[in-house]
Amino acid sequence: MRTVVFAPTFDGWRVAARALLVEGVEPRSVVWQAGDDQQPLLGLADGQSADATSPATPDVMRVPRRFVEAAQWAACHRDAERWGLLYRVLWRLTHGERGLMEVAPDPDVHRLLRMEKAVRRAEHKMKAFVRFRSVEHEGETRYVAWFEPEHDVVEHAAPFFAERFASMAWSILTPGVCAHWDGESLSFSPGVPRSAAPGEDELEALWKTYYASTFNPGRLRPGAMRAEMPLRYWKNLPEAPLIAPLLHDAPARVRRMIEQRSEELKRPPRRTRDT
């Protein structure tokens, strides 16, 4: 068995995987052990010879773009087995199964695609559920959010926020890593506790008014709501505390509407107002 200590990022894994592939080390004899973050370790590759475009790279390194795309997403998954899986798929792609990425029902590919899907979904939910709170600081307005992503998607999602909120100064604080935008460039800093984030924004009262008013008590589908807005996100959504009372009051509201109608049907028709 070979224990490989590597930086647990896509780039760190790629450097290590390339070296193993060149050596011809089979997937079943590798133990992937995440090292301290950021720096590629062990001097496995000096960057030059490991560069896929350099002449030194053997042809076996050429893999379908679809694999690289899926692997970049899957690398952000929190399943510890992702690194071994990535290397196994890479090995198979470079050892006679070039079309493997198209075989979605294959157990390895299936698992890789499921991981990719889960991370993409977590990134999408981050774009959806981040809630900024405005903070006045030295005469400047800054928008600050606290968010707890399901996978390590902050770096993936940050450019979206930079584009969308280009003219605002904002920070998204999370337990793992924080993203900041000053109007010109993105930067990242280590994670912080929740207490570092602002506790309220007076606009949330209006947002809650909107949320409660746009809800239709005549059609309850809490299961559909939870499927798309999983419970894990509720604690950071200002509107979520309204869900229980809205659900609780809905049947009585509908009953009142129906009873009111039944009463009305017994009365003679009302004259229509002139237009």
Place this chain on the structure above:
Amino acid sequence: MEVADKLAILADAAKYDASCSSSGAKGRKGGPKGLGSTEGTGICHSYTPDGRCVSLLKILLTNVCIYDCQYCINRSSSSVRRARFTVQEVVDLTLDFYRRNYIEGLFLSSGIIRTPDYTMEQLVLVAKTLRTEHRFAGYIHLKTIPDASPELLDEAGRWADRLSINVELPTQENLDRLAPEKKLVQITGAMTHLRDRIDQAKGDAGPRRSLPVFAPAGQSTQMIVGATDATDATILSTASALYEGPKLRRVYYSGFSPIPDAASALPVVPTPLIREHRLYQADWLMRFYGFGADELTTREAPNLDLSMDPKVSWALRNRERFPVDVNRAPREDLLRIPGLGVRNVKRILASRRWMSIRIDDLRRLGIPLRRSLPFIITADHRPTLLGPDSLDLRDRIAPKAAQVDLFESAVAATHGEL
């Protein structure tokens, strides 16, 4: 009246419009001085317990209306409280919500005040102010008023991503009864006018722009289901004509739900949620699976079967077309197999170039085998007694009654139990 009070009234008044989609706009950025962007797919920023997504700030400019459409909470004869936003109030709310990432943009509609042209001018003014004064590049959906002048409709399209005119009911006879001011001919005429402008703008459009050229996300509409006795066959045939003629992007189906102070011409019934769901499934089959509206219902049964997916229904009526061999059949035949979605059909087509597909492969793709197996052949499976000829097939593949209830039923909708 405070803005919060107006918001409560005018969001409540707008919620019977099912559409909240922010999709269909091409990717767009507001640039360093602007605010906002759009993505092709849209984002749902929240969900309410009715299972609907909250993507846009969906409000009316005012719920005062000179029309008296019977199904509408805002009709002139209703006793609901009335309110009216100023243009500036809507602009500020949109920007404030957007900056906090609550929404993708604005869906603005209105009761008809004074004249259709006056109302349309006010809606256009909101969109124009957002786009020009605030360089707002988020999503804007404007409700268009069919009898407003063509110049105003054209201007609406300049600022909006999506335009919509609700037909509300599938036939003129239905409209005459419940919404006498609405004329189907006028509505489809306005839709056709807008289609021409959208097509024309598509030809002119350059690469990425910071503002829409002309309603890049196209047009949508809504039909109310269950307020009249119109059959699903009629509703689907009207929908199909709208997809083909004015080339609508989406038709929404809104199960008629109890409203406060409802008019006496309307039924007093819980929202027909299952029927609405079946109509959406049928709509999907027409748009993405190659089904024609006339294949989904029959003369004897003009309404969709509430107990099963319309594709399963169709397969049971057309058993001679099965079993289909998933390792050989062309795409259009795979799309007609119960339980197979567009994405899995694509995966099957790609993977069968490299391998022979077996039952376990389908299971890993997440295909519901109970529904699919009677209709297919795989490398290790051929339906025999269990196949399309067996008499009890319908009972075996139809969802059990309990599951239907769990999913969503009219009973649960009124009592709030799931």
